[in-house]
Amino acid sequence: MSRKFCVGGNWKMNGDKKGIQEIVAFLKAGPLDPNVEVIVGCPAPYLEYTKGLLPANVVVSAQNCYKVPKGAFTGEVSPAMLKDLGVNWVILGHSERRNVFGENDLLVAEKTAHALEEGLSVIACIGEKLEEREAGKTEEVVYRQTQAIADKIKDWSKVVIAYEPVWAIGTGKTATPQQAQEVHEKLRAWLKAKVSEKVANETRIIYGGSVTASNCKELAKSGDIDGFLVGGASLKPEFVQIVNARQ
Numbered sequence: 001m002s003r004k005f006c007v008g009g010n011w012k013m014n015g016d017k018k019g020i021q022e023i024v025a026f027l028k029a030g031p032l033d034p035n036v037e038v039i040v041g042c043p044a045p046y047l048e049y050t051k052g053l054l055p056a057n058v059v060v061s062a063q064n065c066y067k068v069p070k071g072a073f074t075g076e077v078s079p080a081m082l083k084d085l086g087v088n089w090v091i092l093g094h095s096e097r098r099n100v101f102g103e104n105d106l107l108v109a110e111k112t113a114h115a116l117e118e119g120l121s122v123i124a125c126i127g128e129k130l131e132e133r134e135a136g137k138t139e140e141v142v143y144r145q146t147q148a149i150a151d152k153i154k155d156w157s158k159v160v161i162a163y164e165p166v167w168a169i170g171t172g173k174t175a176t177p178q179q180a181q182e183v184h185e186k187l188r189a190w191l192k193a194k195v196s197e198k199v200a201n202e203t204r205i206i207y208g209g210s211v212t213a214s215n216c217k218e219l220a221k222s223g224d225i226d227g228f229l230v231g232g233a234s235l236k237p238e239f240v241q242i243v244n245a246r247q
């Protein structure tokens with residue numbers, strides 16, 4: 001089975017109704033490559049609003065959710081609530097969740113498991129910090145983060161892994177196609193060894209970190225880069241070019 005190219009926009013804590021209308025306008029104008037799965041991660045209060053505006057070829061995603069269906073967890077959102085709104089995707093374990101909000105590997109794995117149980121598709125984010133890369137620990141870190149998830153889930157069919165080296169996020173320092181491909185290839189080999197050959201062959205591994213219209217085409221040529229998770233550039237019309245990187 002070939003892996004469908006997948007491009008997610010992660011709006012982070014950006015946007016208001018007017019801004020969302022502008023983003024929807026360039027998504028509608030496209031044209032977006034019909035062979036690409038396009039997902040936009042919007043802030044929780046705007047999920048239903050955004051879903052109501054998006055064209056049929058773009059789906060909406062949440063940026064976070066908690067690990068249980070309901071209860072005394074002030075400020076949290078459950079997968080059941082997302083499903084109730086007709087939202088079928090969630091981004092989990094983003095480095096900003098890990099590093100600003102203190103989410104550890106276990107919590108990210110528990111959230112992933114629960115979201116999958118509730119029927120959501122998950123973009124599960126992993127990636128090393130600059131000091132970890134400089135210390136030669138990139139593989140150790142991404143394997144550890146992926147192992148935590150592998151320990152909690154059985155079905156990988158609704159999981160997309162986003163490799164986002166922390167040093168490349170919002171910095172303008174994109175990983176080179178070689179750097180990204182190297183990690184993606186190693187992750188796929190790891191999945192083959194630790195999970196199964198089928199999961200290794202079928203799971204999409206997308207790259208995130210300063211992806212722009214000008215660097216996406218080179219990155220998209222690498223065999224193990226199955227798409228992108230785009231931050232800043234997903235708020236701008238150039239997102240359309242990133243979706244179309246393989247054209």
Ligand SMILES: O=C(CO)COP(=O)(O)O
Nearest residue numbers: 010169170209210231232
């Ligand atoms: O964190 C990211 C996507 O989730 C990447 O952000 P930038 O594209 O702004 O570097």
